[in-house]
Amino acid sequence: MKAKTTSRSRSRNSNRYVVIMAGGRGERFWPMSREKRPKQLLTLLGNRSFLQQAVDRVLPLAPPERIFVITNQAQVAAVRRQLPELPRANIIGEPCGRDTCAAVALGGALVAARDPDGVFAVLPADHVIPDVRRFQRVLRAAFDVASRQPVIATIGIKPTEPATGYGYIELGEPLDGTGDDGRPGAVRFHHVRRFVEKPDLPTAQRYLKGGRHWWNAGMFVWSVSTLMQGLERHCPEVARAAAVWAGLRGERPLLSRLAEDYPCLTKISIDYALLEKADNVVVAEGDFGWDDLGAWPALARHLPPDTAGNCAVGDFLHVDAAGNIVFDARTKQRSLVAALGVKDSIIVLTDDAVLVAAKSDAQKLKQLVARLAEAGRHELL
Amino acid sequence: MKAKTTSRSRSRNSNRYVVIMAGGRGERFWPMSREKRPKQLLTLLGNRSFLQQAVDRVLPLAPPERIFVITNQAQVAAVRRQLPELPRANIIGEPCGRDTCAAVALGGALVAARDPDGVFAVLPADHVIPDVRRFQRVLRAAFDVASRQPVIATIGIKPTEPATGYGYIELGEPLDGTGDDGRPGAVRFHHVRRFVEKPDLPTAQRYLKGGRHWWNAGMFVWSVSTLMQGLERHCPEVARAAAVWAGLRGERPLLSRLAEDYPCLTKISIDYALLEKADNVVVAEGDFGWDDLGAWPALARHLPPDTAGNCAVGDFLHVDAAGNIVFDARTKQRSLVAALGVKDSIIVLTDDAVLVAAKSDAQKLKQLVARLAEAGRHELL
16 A cells, blocks of 8 residues: 555546545434434535535546545435435445544545545535635645645634634744745645644634634645555554455445444544644645534524524514524425514524524533433434 | 392392303413313313302302303304203394493393392402302302492402502502401402502502502403493493393394394493593402413413412423423324523414413514414414
């Protein structure tokens, strides 16, 4: 699995692949999201699911046969239904969750099996990216850098608030030879000084002020060889498994081997396992309006508000209500939703559940889902 | 229509009638209540509608054939469906709304047509009366008084708060010969000094403290002759019409005459037209837990709350929600209602509408209904 880079494959970009990580759980957008219908499969904005939009965005960079989706076994069928344009075998269900290190290694193996000289992007399935053209330009630049040099090219997001829920990437010196061609909008890379785990609020405030720390959005581009070298050095156990996976042909042998190997792998994120230890990471700014849409209140950033700041999807009417998010996703018995005087609430309706929540408590939705589980309401999980 | 009181009819109480006033509109309990399904027809507490409960309560005092219901034409069919035990002709729809003076006069005429010596109670259709036995005892005492003397016997409610939404009855001297027989729970009457219109808050606070002012709950008992004499003196126009109505036999002649007379009658309440001017009004305390259930928040007084003070009818689960009223009246597609963090809200679900309201804004529900009308949503009115 050593890189045998040929100028031919590079010049045509036919060695470029995309691995979409679609293993999310279904809690933060309950009752829309469920165990078998997590956020990435939901269509909350526009008329395509987050996953479908993630695929749509990379189609100009890689054809369907070079796009992989890694999900869990329970969701494979739903993912395949949403993405009929992708070859069935490109959608792989992990036998159990082993965090992102195993999933990224699996992605690398899938790419390596097709092209040992492959360069691939790892991208989340459930983010919102308003400026798709800019995203594609930044991603293409990351592919270029990772094709030219043995680096891990990441995309960081300039903070707009002192968020404590993200990891941060600390910028080092500019990377020579990028972004300095003088063209407007050129993508400039920096060396990464270090990855920082989720900080406390004072630290996050300092980062916001300092301007040298960007959010880690979980987007990475690397060649198969760069990834594998990193894994061999920092997680040899995973590297060995990935090398075996890359040598298998056909879906069945792979799935059967994954079922054997996965339970033995350490549950660890790629950030902890590799990125924090690597010294060859570079970062470009992801200035394309990125939003990871962490919970219901975030939806308001992408829906047109009425004059009172209510964002509504569905038949909505109100008196003196303000700052609410109303989402009627019922298919069987839709009806008017009327609000009177309520402020900063979330009102969500599905065919089998109604949620009324205070925006300020949106982070506690997990507790509500846990309460449902305790109450044995498995049909609603 | 002069009273020809016979001791025979009195002793058997066979001259006792009840007229239930069921002309309310459908705004304060929207979306449950509608123009064609006003509050009195709703089943919000127990398994009988307010109107059905109003009839149930008086059955020990008067058989169905001596109970009349006065409603409006649009609601006659629904009222008859709810009260199959009443003779059809006892349920009369007014051709148009002319406030309570006309309705009471119509009630008097209906009774007079059966028994010129009749004594009858006028009672609202949409109140909550938890202590039915006490109510019956007080009402029986009012019948007794109004049978013995040419007085208007009303039932007042001792205030529990400085309410500004009710009229008040100021107590005078005790009425000789009532309540002084020494039995526990005997019903004592007072002369009424005067009726007071809805007061401002300082006045209401003074009333509450003083203990000489009771709420006017709109319950009156009088003989046909006492009512007619009062009307002849204070509203001769209405008295003349009522005398004609009392002389008609059969439903059709009456309805056709009402259609002719009603539009010409003054729109005025019986309080303004008669009670405030009369000098023969007596009052007993209605100490039976009366509640006129003015709006959604009042429902909490009659539903068992959970430990967080949420009152729920339907499948309800919450985390950190408190003081809410949840009412799921859907018949077609019921579902869980989950609340997260919301406080003091009203959540109501019907098959065709969802209401989420702040309790503190419940009085503004009329505005919401008006907004629906403006928006042409007549199917929801």
